[in-house]
Amino acid sequence: MFLERYIHGEAFRARPDVNAVVHSHSPTVIPFTVTDEPLKAISHIASFLANGCPCFEIRDVGLTQGLLVTNNKQGAALAKTLGNNPVALMRGHGNLVVAPDVRRAVHRALYTEVNARQLVAALSFKRPIKYVQPDEAQDPARLGDSWEVWKSEVADSH
Numbered sequence: 001m002f003l004e005r006y007i008h009g010e011a012f013r014a015r016p017d018v019n020a021v022v023h024s025h026s027p028t029v030i031p032f033t034v035t036d037e038p039l040k041a042i043s044h045i046a047s048f049l050a051n052g053c054p055c056f057e058i059r060d061v062g063l064t065q066g067l068l069v070t071n072n073k074q075g076a077a078l079a080k081t082l083g084n085n086p087v088a089l090m091r092g093h094g095n096l097v098v099a100p101d102v103r104r105a106v107h108r109a110l111y112t113e114v115n116a117r118q119l120v121a122a123l124s125f126k127r128p129i130k131y132v133q134p135d136e137a138q139d140p141a142r143l144g145d146s147w148e149v150w151k152s153e154v155a156d157s158h
Ligand SMILES: [Zn+2]
Pocket: 004, 023, 024, 025, 068, 093, 094
C-alpha cells in the first residue's frame, strides 16, 4: 500500500547507507511489538538481529487511527527509532527492515519472521534462551546466497 510510503522515504532520508526498504505486517513479529519480550537472533542466519530491535511507539508522535504511518513526521520518528539498526519493530503493526541492497533487505525481512517463529517455539520451553551474541554475528558480506536458492525455487515452480 502506497499509503505508508513515508516509512520508506524517511528511512532513505535518514540512512544514506540504505538502498532498500521493506515494511511488512509480519505475523509472528507482532507479539514482540506489544510485549517487552526481546526479538533477538537465535539462529545464525538471522544474526543481523543479534543486537535486538528497537520498537517504535507511534503514540509518541501523536494519536493516529489504525497505527499506520501516514505522514513525514511519523516516518521521521520511525527512522529515528530505527537508528543504525537493520530492523525496527512497530507496535501493533509490523516492522521496518533496511539494507544496502534489495537482496539483503529481502533476506532480512524473511528471516526476521522465521527467527520470530523459532523464538516463539524456544520460549515455549520456558528455559533460558541462548541468543546469538553480537560477536558471533555473521559478516553480512559472507551471507549465504539465499537469493540464488529462491530464484531457482521460483524457476522450478513455473
Ligand atoms: Zn503497515
